[in-house]
Amino acid sequence: MNFVSLLYYKYRRFAKTMSIFALVLGPGIIVMVADNDAGGITTYAVTGAKFGYSFIWVELLLLPVAYVCQEMTVRLGAVTKRGHAEAIFDAFGSFWGWFSLSDLTLTDWLTTVTEFIGMTAALSIFNIPPPLTVLGAIILIMAMVMSGRYWTWEKIVLVFCVLNLIYIPAAFLVNPPVSAILREGVIPGFPYGLNNLVFFFLMANVGTTIAPWMIFFQQSAVVDKGLREKDIRWERVDTAVGSCFTIAVGVFIIILTGTLLRGVNIESAAEAAILLMPINKYVGTIMVIGLFDAGLLGAICISLTSSWAFGEVFGWAHSLNYKIGQAPWFFLFRLIILVTAGAVVLIPGAPLILITLFVQVIAVTLLPAALTFLVLLLNQEDLVGKYKNTRLQNIVASIIVGAIIILSTLYGVSALFPELFK
Amino acid sequence: MRNMLRVSIEKIREINRRYSNPRIKMSRGVRFALLMLRLYLIFLVLILAYKFATMTVLK
Numbered sequence: 001m002n003f004v005s006l007l008y009y010k011y012r013r014f015a016k017t018m019s020i021f022a023l024v025l026g027p028g029i030i031v032m033v034a035d036n037d038a039g040g041i042t043t044y045a046v047t048g049a050k051f052g053y054s055f056i057w058v059e060l061l062l063l064p065v066a067y068v069c070q071e072m073t074v075r076l077g078a079v080t081k082r083g084h085a086e087a088i089f090d091a092f093g094s095f096w097g098w099f100s101l102s103d104l105t106l107t108d109w110l111t112t113v114t115e116f117i118g119m120t121a122a123l124s125i126f127n128i129p130p131p132l133t134v135l136g137a138i139i140l141i142m143a144m145v146m147s148g149r150y151w152t153w154e155k156i157v158l159v160f161c162v163l164n165l166i167y168i169p170a171a172f173l174v175n176p177p178v179s180a181i182l183r184e185g186v187i188p189g190f191p192y193g194l195n196n197l198v199f200f201f202l203m204a205n206v207g208t209t210i211a212p213w214m215i216f217f218q219q220s221a222v223v224d225k226g227l228r229e230k231d232i233r234w235e236r237v238d239t240a241v242g243s244c245f246t247i248a249v250g251v252f253i254i255i256l257t258g259t260l261l262r263g264v265n266i267e268s269a270a271e272a273a274i275l276l277m278p279i280n281k282y283v284g285t286i287m288v289i290g291l292f293d294a295g296l297l298g299a300i301c302i303s304l305t306s307s308w309a310f311g312e313v314f315g316w317a318h319s320l321n322y323k324i325g326q327a328p329w330f331f332l333f334r335l336i337i338l339v340t341a342g343a344v345v346l347i348p349g350a351p352l353i354l355i356t357l358f359v360q361v362i363a364v365t366l367l368p369a370a371l372t373f374l375v376l377l378l379n380q381e382d383l384v385g386k387y388k389n390t391r392l393q394n395i396v397a398s399i400i401v402g403a404i405i406i407l408s409t410l411y412g413v414s415a416l417f418p419e420l421f422k
Numbered sequence: 423m424r425n426m427l428r429v430s431i432e433k434i435r436e437i438n439r440r441y442s443n444p445r446i447k448m449s450r451g452v453r454f455a456l457l458m459l460r461l462y463l464i465f466l467v468l469i470l471a472y473k474f475a476t477m478t479v480l481k
Contacts, residue, residue, distance in 0.1 A: 093444035094437060099460060313437060351478045358474045365466050369459060380446060405463075412469045 024234035025241070026154045027221035030301065031070065031214050032242030033161040036249045037298025038118020038269070039111065039356045040208035041167075041291050044250045045269040046357070047201050048257030051192055055205060056185030059250045062209040067243040068396055072374050073215050074235045075387040077222030084219040085309035088373055091380070100373065101309060103366050108213050108306045110359045111298065112341035117352045118295030120345050121270035122288045134342035141300050141338060145331065148323035150224050157300060163293045164249060170286040171252035176259045185254075196414040203411050204357055206404065207364030209246065213305045215370050220308035224319050232387065256283065267353045299338065307334040365408045368401045375401075 036044075047055050073084065080087055085104070089097035119137050120130035144156050184191070192198055218239075227235055257272055260279055266272050269291045277284030304320075307330050311318020317327035324331045344350060375397045378389040389397070413420065448456070 089437070089441045091444060091446045092448070094441040096444075096456070097441060314433060354474060354477055358470060362467055362470055365470065366463055369463055372456065372459065376446065383445070405459075408463070408466050412466045415469050415473045 021234050021237060024227065024231050025238040026158065026225060027218050027227075028070065028074070028235060028238030028240070029161055029242040029245065030154070030157050030221065031218040032066065032239070032246040033164050033249075034157075034217075034297040034301040035066075035209065035211065035214055035246050036164055036294055037111070037115055037208075037302070038121075038291060038295035039114040039298070039360050040250070041118065041253060041294045042114075042269040042353075042356050043201070043204045043208045043360055044253035045257045045261075045272040045287075046266055047205060048254035048259075049261040049264050049266045049272065050197075051201065052258045052262045053181050053185035053254065054189065054191050055201070056181065056251055056254055057188045058202065058205055059209070059247050059254065060186070061188075062206065063243050063247040065400055066209050066246065067240055068393070068400065069210050069371060069374075070214060070218055070239045070243070071236055072378050072389070072393070072397070073219040074222055074227075074232060074239060075384060076374070076377055077219035078227050078229055078232050078235065079384045079387050081223055083223055083308055083312040084216040084374075086312035087219070087377055089313055091377055091383070092373065096373070097313065100370065101313060103369065104212055104216055104309055105306055107211070107359070107363045107366060108302050109337060109341055110355070111211070111213065111302050111363065112337055113344045114356045114359050115295040115299035115302065116342045116345040117356055118269065118291050119299070121268060121352075122273070122292035122295065125270060125273060125288050130346055134345060137296060137299060138335070138338045138342060140296070141303070142331070142335060144300070145320055146324070148321060148326070150226075150320040153320050154225070157297070160293055160297050160300070161245075164290065164297060165245060166286050166290045166293070167249050167252045167256065170283050170290075171255045171259075173280060173283050173286075174256055174259045176255045181255060185251075185258075196411070196418045199407070199411040199414050200357075200361065203364055203407055204360040205250075206407065207360035207362075207367070209250070210367060211360075211363040212367055212370040213302050213363075215374055216309055217301055217305040220305065220312070224308070224321065229387070256287075268356065299341075303334045303337045303341075306337055307331070361411070364404060368404050368408075371397060371401050371404075 076084070076087060082090070085097070085101055088100050116134055116137065120133045123133045124130060144153055147153065190198060222235065257266075260283070261272060261275060264275065266275065269287060273284050273287035273291065275284075276287055308318055310316070310333055311327070311330045314329070316329040318330045319327065322330070345352065375389065375394060378384055378387075379394065381388050
């Protein structure tokens with residue numbers, strides 16, 4: 001084969017590989033990028049302002065952790081072709097099933113509240129009243145599913161995912177000091193000590209990277225998209241790419257606020273955006289757009305997670321491949337979650353910022369239970385066959401579960417006895 | 423309303439019957455450990471709720 005032919009052959013192979021990947025990609029990128037929801041953006045923004053770059057190493061450490069957790073759901077969904085809720089009921093019985101479902105529903109609903117908090121806070125900066133934001137967001141989210149095709153919905157959400165990456169160029173606009181970032185951010189350490197506040201933000205950062213809803217979402221999305229065992233390889237790539245995106249966005253937001261707002265006492269991403277506007281109009285605007293997009297993405301995905309889970313357990317038609325009339329309970333349940341969560345945001349005097357941060361911490365506290373069931377399921381050879389967890393995967397998952405329990409305990413102790421960690 | 427409640431309860435009973443025989447047979451020790459883990463995590467969440475409540479009141 002001459003050189004030109006060889007080049008052409010390699011190009012055709014590459015193009016075919018990319019087209020296969022383009023068909024499969026979706027669940028992994030969506031779940032990871034949606035994980036940088038309004039609460040996540042707030043957590044990163046406040047982390048950067050309070051602690052400078054010193055949490056960057058934590059984010060980098062969470063990249064493989066997020067991948068490991070989510071990759072397990074890919075195998076489980078593609079092999080069993082069932083959602084996570086149904087898998088738990090079937091494997092462990094109704095007692096554990098209801099326990100998991102109620103955990104999921106509570107954290108999902110609370111997290112959806114934080115998404116509306118983010119969206120209303122963002123658009124309030126442009127003087128759009130919160131009731132209009134809530135109504136507009138709900139209409140947009142429900143309109144996206146009118147086509148009755150999972151693929152259409154997925155492509156629309158991927159556009160919002162690309163918009164979520166807007167923080168990456170924004171961080172470059174502020175000319176961050178690279179040497180300081182490397183010195184303070186990459187070398188592990190706790191320059192601000194180990195106290196209640198540091199534990200809280202450690203938990204919040206972990207909780208904003210891995211959360212129980214992600215396990216349920218990706219497994220259900222893999223099933224709804226119709227992925228099979230032969231697609232697992234590509235879905236792993238999709239998940240890895242998504243993990244990189246989610247951590248990159250987190251790191252760059254920390255860099256952004258760590259550079260421009262270090263030492264400034266901010267409590268939310270919206271507050272950060274308002275303070276950034278006079279410093280750099282473009283960066284401030286990016287912060288607002290990104291916050292709204294993050295809230296919208298989170299609301300889209302998290303409301304869907306609960307609907308899928310309930311649909312699987314109650315036996316309703318529960319697929320985005322159905323039109324609203326064909327799966328009325330599925331879409332009605334989702335609408336109820338969105339409306340009730342949106343209504344909380346409109347309550348005068350509600351402590352919205354505190355809710356945003358605490359929900360991240362609650363989610364990560366309940367994560368070990370969800371991960372434990374996931375690992376137990378993936379050790380059943382009769383369920384997943386050759387895609388069973390290896391010993392190494394079990395060890396890594398156990399370490400993750402153990403680390404989160406220890407961190408949660410430390411936070412709990414520091415909350416009850418703050419003088420112990422002064 | 424009452425009818426809806428009755429239908430929902432019946433549905434939940436049906437789900438409990440459907441999943442009354444779990445595929446994975448856990449030993450008593452494993453079930454106990456899982457239950458303790460769950461209760462412990464709920465206890466931690468209650469501490470969080472307490473912290474949230476005190477911070478809200480203080481504000």
